Amino acid sequence: MKRLMLGNHAIARGCFDAGVRVATAYPGTPSTEITEYISQYDEIYSEWAPNEKVALEVALGAAIFGKRALCSMKHVGLNVASDPLFTASYTGINAGLVVAVADDPGMHSSQNEQDTRNIAKAAKIPVLEPSDSQECLDFARRGFEISEMFDTPVVLRSTTRVSHSQSIVEIDERKEVDFEYKKDVEKYVMMPAMARKRHEIVEEREKRLREFAETVELNRIEEGTSNMAFITSGISYQYVKEAYPDACILKLGMVYPLPEKLVRGFCGRFEKVYVVEELDPFLEENIKVMGVNNIIGKEIFKRTGEYSPSFIKTSIEKCKLEIPYRVDEELPARPPVLCPGCPHRGVFYSLRRIKNAVITGDIGCYTLGALPPFNAMDTCICMGASIGMAHGISKVSDPSIKTIAVIGDSTFIHSGITGLIDAVYNKSNILILILDNITTGMTGHQDHPATGYNIKGEETRQLDIAKLCRSIGCDVVEEIDPYRINENIKRINDLLEIPGVKVVIAKAPCKLHRRYNTTLPGRYVDPDKCKNCKVCLTLGCPAMSYREIPDIDPNLCASCGMCESLCKFGAISMIKE
Amino acid sequence: MKESFDILIVGVGGQGNILFSKILGEAFLNEGYDVKVSEVHGMAQRGGSVVTFVRAGEKVYSPLVDKAQADYIIAFEKLEALRWLEYLKKDGIVIYSDYEIPPMSVISGKSRYPDVDSILKDIGVRHYKIEISSLLMELKNPRVQNTIMLGFFSKLTGIEKQVWERAIENNIRAKLLDINLRAFEMGRDIELKEEELKV
Numbered sequence: 001m002k003r004l005m006l007g008n009h010a011i012a013r014g015c016f017d018a019g020v021r022v023a024t025a026y027p028g029t030p031s032t033e034i035t036e037y038i039s040q041y042d043e044i045y046s047e048w049a050p051n052e053k054v055a056l057e058v059a060l061g062a063a064i065f066g067k068r069a070l071c072s073m074k075h076v077g078l079n080v081a082s083d084p085l086f087t088a089s090y091t092g093i094n095a096g097l098v099v100a101v102a103d104d105p106g107m108h109s110s111q112n113e114q115d116t117r118n119i120a121k122a123a124k125i126p127v128l129e130p131s132d133s134q135e136c137l138d139f140a141r142r143g144f145e146i147s148e149m150f151d152t153p154v155v156l157r158s159t160t161r162v163s164h165s166q167s168i169v170e171i172d173e174r175k176e177v178d179f180e181y182k183k184d185v186e187k188y189v190m191m192p193a194m195a196r197k198r199h200e201i202v203e204e205r206e207k208r209l210r211e212f213a214e215t216v217e218l219n220r221i222e223e224g225t226s227n228m229a230f231i232t233s234g235i236s237y238q239y240v241k242e243a244y245p246d247a248c249i250l251k252l253g254m255v256y257p258l259p260e261k262l263v264r265g266f267c268g269r270f271e272k273v274y275v276v277e278e279l280d281p282f283l284e285e286n287i288k289v290m291g292v293n294n295i296i297g298k299e300i301f302k303r304t305g306e307y308s309p310s311f312i313k314t315s316i317e318k319c320k321l322e323i324p325y326r327v328d329e330e331l332p333a334r335p336p337v338l339c340p341g342c343p344h345r346g347v348f349y350s351l352r353r354i355k356n357a358v359i360t361g362d363i364g365c366y367t368l369g370a371l372p373p374f375n376a377m378d379t380c381i382c383m384g385a386s387i388g389m390a391h392g393i394s395k396v397s398d399p400s401i402k403t404i405a406v407i408g409d410s411t412f413i414h415s416g417i418t419g420l421i422d423a424v425y426n427k428s429n430i431l432i433l434i435l436d437n438i439t440t441g442m443t444g445h446q447d448h449p450a451t452g453y454n455i456k457g458e459e460t461r462q463l464d465i466a467k468l469c470r471s472i473g474c475d476v477v478e479e480i481d482p483y484r485i486n487e488n489i490k491r492i493n494d495l496l497e498i499p500g501v502k503v504v505i506a507k508a509p510c511k512l513h514r515r516y517n518t519t520l521p522g523r524y525v526d527p528d529k530c531k532n533c534k535v536c537l538t539l540g541c542p543a544m545s546y547r548e549i550p551d552i553d554p555n556l557c558a559s560c561g562m563c564e565s566l567c568k569f570g571a572i573s574m575i576k577e
Numbered sequence: 578m579k580e581s582f583d584i585l586i587v588g589v590g591g592q593g594n595i596l597f598s599k600i601l602g603e604a605f606l607n608e609g610y611d612v613k614v615s616e617v618h619g620m621a622q623r624g625g626s627v628v629t630f631v632r633a634g635e636k637v638y639s640p641l642v643d644k645a646q647a648d649y650i651i652a653f654e655k656l657e658a659l660r661w662l663e664y665l666k667k668d669g670i671v672i673y674s675d676y677e678i679p680p681m682s683v684i685s686g687k688s689r690y691p692d693v694d695s696i697l698k699d700i701g702v703r704h705y706k707i708e709i710s711s712l713l714m715e716l717k718n719p720r721v722q723n724t725i726m727l728g729f730f731s732k733l734t735g736i737e738k739q740v741w742e743r744a745i746e747n748n749i750r751a752k753l754l755d756i757n758l759r760a761f762e763m764g765r766d767i768e769l770k771e772e773e774l775k776v
Contacts, residue, residue, distance in 0.1 A: 029618050032618075108617060108618075109618065132640075161641065164616045164617070165613055165614060165615040166599075166615075166640075168606065238640065239641075241638040242638040308641055308644075310643040310645075322645060323663045324645055325662045325665050325702050327660075327662055327691075327700070329696070331660055331691060332656070332682045332689070333626075334625055334660075334681075337625070337681055339624060372681070372685075373681070373685065537685065540684075542678070542684075545683075553678075556678075
């Protein structure tokens with residue numbers, strides 16, 4: 001049956017067909033939907049792990065015990081999972097292990113645009129790179145076979161435009177695969193004496209993989225009718241086909257290790273060959289190492305952001321794209337904003353009013369607190385960094401500076417807990433605001449250990465974040481209601497006077513989450529009472545606009561009531577039904 | 578039957594681009610086209626400017642519509658119709674809702690919401706304007722603007738009405754199906770009359 005499928009859905013389906021038994025992940029755009037789709041299959045045990053390192057360890061355990069396993073993450077998640085990945089390369093697997101990693105060129109929803117191929121190469125692990133949804137499905141399935149043939153984890157690398165594009169696929173049937181677990185200390189216990197032997201095996205395996213790459217059907221030459229020649233992979237292949245449908249193309253489905261003879265033979269046929277790849281010159285450098293020099297790559301194609309067919313064409317032909325219609329005036333920008341009724345808005349409204357504060361931020365919707373009208377964030381680096389950085393700042397800053405870390409519930413569980421332990425252990429003087437909206441918000445409402453539900457929506461034990469912080473030894477642990485903004489400014493200021501590690505949990509559910517959603521009638525502005533002071537507008541709520549006086553769009557208002565609490569003239573109230 | 582469609586669906590995160598593009602993609606698929614749809618997820622969805630690309634043709638490679646390539650820009654918010662105008666090809670058509678969502682810089686008075694109607698006329702872009710508010714009022718449901726727009730757009734495609742209705746039925750929850758089919762009908766009833774351009 002032919003159907004339209006998202007790349008991530010197709011990866012999930014490919015894993016289903018391959019008889020995968022375990023799928024683990026920590027959510028991260030653009031990889032999240034892989035595991036969401038897999039969670040709909042009863043044949044596969046799936047879970048959200050607290051972070052990518054744990055997720056990969058769970059999947060590795062299952063693979064070594066003889067069941068095919070998938071672990072999915074975004075590119076930066078692979079940094080967290082690198083520790084198990086590098087040594088899993090030594091132990092090898094038993095049943096197939098595929099690590100699906102989605103890169104984000106252009107940074108639609110990421111803090112950097114690192115290139116996963118480099119990490120996989122450093123770990124000496126083969127990399128498959130699909131170009132559309134059908135290949136997502138096929139390569140996922142093929143990934144398990146290659147994993148087992150060579151006793152290695154396999155990285156399935158996609159990018160945003162592959163993961164988040166729908167194209168036509170044909171689906172197959174599920175086949176069960178089972179391997180027996182045999183205790184093998186030499187293989188699975190990586191002490192130095194064993195690891196030394198395994199490293200030899202890894203190097204040997206790489207040689208065999210290189211040979212395999214020469215003939216594997218994932219790499220193919222598409223003959224053309226023009227004299228233009230390209231080497232490309234992934235989404236860039238589609239752009240090249242679009243720009244130069246008549247060109248001759250070496251399409252690489254396996255991008256590491258590279259097939260030297262195939263590449264040499266191909267390049268030998270042409271005067272020059274364009275190597276088209278987003279982000280790093282990975283193919284280009286690995287080809288140049290072969291001594292092939294008639295290739296053109298990053299000297300004309302950029303290393304940053306996404307490509308497009310017109311980008312490739314204009315870079316090669318050194319011309320400009322003609323744009324028929326342009327707007328001359330500058331249009332007001334529309335960056336993402338906190339949603340109407342978002343509890344984070346209350347926290348940042350309060351934080352903006354704390355004097356002499358340095359605020360370290362973290363990864364989530366709440367990173368938007370760095371933007372106007374709040375401007376209440378100094379840093380955002382990686383998952384959990386807010387706490388460690390705040391601790392570092394407090395150790396070197398003047399005592400008059402108040403150091404505050406802001407971190408979400410899911411991010412705290414992912415990587416904040418160890419930072420908190422460090423801060424308490426080393427007698428820090430910081431305040432940590434945990435913005436607990438009882439979900440993983442930005443990636444689309446995935447459950448986590450503190451929500452009390454698992455990936456299937458079944459009830460489970462609920463991590464008590466406050467109790468955890470108390471047991472770590474924090475000097476103060478208390479909960480606040482993020483919507484009570486005036487009270488919270490005072491409370492935060494009072495707590496900042498107390499020495500030690502203070503944890504404040506601002507707890508209120510994400511306004512978009514169906515589980516907690518209550519539909520209240522919106523608020524409205526009474527024009528007879530409004531004095532036009534515009535204080536309500538300082539909340540930066542997208543449900544509000546200004547014509548002659550502030551106005552609230554009843555279709556957008558989530559009725560959080562913060563504007564009403566700010567109005568000194570009683571001009572804002574709930575619409576009576 | 579038209580050879581190919583290159584469509585941009587633009588709006589503000591949360592307006593339902595993705596569902597709209599799913600229905601569009603499925604209808605094209607059932608008409609025998611090769612189809613690609615490119616979506617935006619994550620941070621970009623949070624009330625920011627969003628774009629979804631839908632392409633249909635005999636064989637489609639890139640999931641992106643390039644600049645100067647779009648046959649149609651369908652805008653669920655007025656200002657967004659302007660923001661993506663560079664993607665329109667010569668003689669391409671803009672279909673936009675007159676619904677306004679002021680960006681934060683407009684709310685805070687730092688910038689001005691542009692006069693979209695006259696800018697489009699001045700530049701000389703072919704366009705249809707859908708006066709959405711009164712229609713939504715009639716249906717008493719603000720969430721179906723996309724389906725009204727779909728109804729209108731469907732008339733430009735040469736694809737049979739039933740194909741669209743089936744795609745709607747496959748993608749919309751039973752509870753909301755009736756109102757959406759009515760909204761679709763309402764969109765089809767809007768007269769196909771291009772706004773006049775200044776000479």
